[in-house]
Amino acid sequence: MSSTKIFLKSSDDKTFEIDETAARASETLKNIIDGGCLDGVIPLPNVSSNILPKVIEYCKKHGGDNGSSKKIANGGVDKDKEILPDYDEEEDKREKVRVDELKKWEEEYMDFDQQVLYDLMLAANYLHIKGLLDLTVEKAASMIRGRTPDQIRENFNINSDFTPEEEEEMILIEDEWDDEWAFD
Amino acid sequence: MEQEGNTDLSVLPESCIVDIFSRICTSPRDACRLSAVSLIFQSAADSDSIWERFFPSDVQLILSSSVSQSLPDFSSKKEQFLYLCDNPLLVENGTMTFALEKCSGKKCYMIGARELFLFWGYDPKSWKWPSLPESRFSEVAELLGMGWLEIRGKMETRLLSPNTTYVIYLVYKLTVLANGLQYKSRVTVNLVSCGRSKQQGREKSVFLHRPVESKLGRELPDERDANSVPVFTENKNSVPVEVPQERGDGWMEIVTDVDGGGSRATLKMTEFVINDQANTKEEVYCESVRQPTYRASSCLQAECFEIET
Missing domain, CATH: 2.60.120.260 (Galactose-binding domain-like)
Structure with a gap:
């Protein structure tokens, strides 16, 4: 693999270096590289210097390895492999270890507060890094799952922006659903 | 909306919020609960990509066999879902309702x-x-x-x-x-x-x-x-x-x-x-x-x- 360096400039004008192979984890960067429009530094006006190193860290881990998150989602087993005639058990074991290690890495990588979560999700969305977007979306989902509207507002620091009338109506709808639920 | 350090979910694009919600909402009840949080939650929780998951997989087939008068034009999947809850349709040559x-x-x-x-x-x-x-x-x-x-x-x-x-x-x-x-x-x-x-x-x-x-x-x-x-x-x-x-x-x-x-x-x-x-x-x-x-x-x-x- 070539180890061409690419430079990324954050919204606050700081420049970061990344290997081309790692940068290819981002669809957006990959298109720029393949499009031949590479002109020294790629400006990323939507990503700040707080977040960009975090994004680069992810890309380094996943660069040139687009299938990794899919394998994790399948419980680390690549089903296609089983039907190949030259199926290698040892190879499969090594793959499993690699996937487990990656899972552990992702767990540590994702240990940050809510503020980083949104910015990282925005960056992943903007740069089209599917695996990273998936991780951040799942983390956000786990923060909402099973909570009441009041708990969610509190957790996410949201002020209800409904008018008092709408609020009233919401409570009515909520009660109606609770009634239906009670029969279940 | 843009605050120092994004602590507000509303900074996220709607596609992300819908993606988050689609992992949470396993039932219409979940979607309605989320829509009560705020306007941005409401618009994501009411979206078609959330509600179309609540229909039975063969609903189109059932609807096409309906002998009821033609259905109204629905502005959203949620509207269609709630309509089908409250308005049973005659199906199977009018021998049953769905x-x-x-x-x-x-x-x-x-x-x-x-x-x-x-x-x-x-x-x-x-x-x-x-x-x-x-x-x-x-x-x-x-x-x-x-x-x-x-x-x-x-x-x-x-x-x-x-x-x-x-x-x-x-x-x-x-x-x-x-x-x-x-x-x-x-x-x-x-x-x-x-x-x-x-x-x-x-x-x-x-x-x-x-x-x-x-x-x-x-x-x-x-x-x-x-x-x-x-x-x-x-x-x-x-x-x-x-x-x-x-x-x-x-x-x-x-x-x-x-x-x-x-x-x-x-x-x-x-x-x-x-x-x-x-x-x-x-x-x-x-x-x-x-x-x-x-x-x-x-x-x-x-x-x-x-x-x-």
Whole structure:
């Protein structure tokens, strides 16, 4: 693999270096590289210097390895492999270890507060890094799952922006659903 | 909106929020709960990509077989979903109605009286077939009188969803002069495959006419069963007997299926539907309401069986 360096400039004008192979984890960067429009530094006006190193860290881990998150989602087993005639058990074991290690890495990588979560999700969305977007979306989902509207507002620091009338109506709808639920 | 350090979910693009929500919302109830948080939550939780997941997978096929008047144009999947919960559609050549159960999105079918087997149903002295404005079917069966009431309904299991527990109801009304239905009736639900019983439901007792403690100071007898428990008397050994409940729509319903145990017992369809996919002849029979009605001057309008989750 070539180890061409690419430079990324954050919204606050700081420049970061990344290997081309790692940068290819981002669809957006990959298109720029393949499009031949590479002109020294790629400006990323939507990503700040707080977040960009975090994004680069992810890309380094996943660069040139687009299938990794899919394998994790399948419980680390690549089903296609089983039907190949030259199926290698040892190879499969090594793959499993690699996937487990990656899972552990992702767990540590994702240990940050809510503020980083949104910015990282925005960056992943903007740069089209599917695996990273998936991780951040799942983390956000786990923060909402099973909570009441009041708990969610509190957790996410949201002020209800409904008018008092709408609020009233919401409570009515909520009660109606609770009634239906009670029969279940 | 743009704050220092994004702590507000509203900075996220809608596609991300919908993606987050689609991992959380497993039922319409979840979606409605999320939509109560804030406007941005509401717009994501109400989106089509969330709501289209709540429909049964074959809903388009069912809708295309509908003989009801044409459906309104829906502005969203949520609107369509709620419409199908509240407005049952006539399907299967008008012999059944189809609706969605609001909390789960599961299928509810109602079988019209014309599709039921009614003992002596063809006899005009025993039954008549009026139209009632409050019925979703064009005709209902009205019992005029007979000595033996027997109602049976059946439906093919291919219409139901696999891995789903269904409850079967008998839906009916009592006329002002209804009489003779205060006796215990026996109910069974059987799963039948190619004419042979595959699972025999346990027999269960129901009252079609909620018995009132007799003003004459005596209990109403079950004339066929000398050992029966007198109505509404607490007897420790007695099997729970179902009494009818008022539905919201002016009809009464009684849960008629059996599975042993609980008062709202259910018949599990799962294994049959899954294991016998090749067999489309499978049917659920509800052999219901066999009861002696001596002095039969009762009036019963049996609308249908409703099958829902």
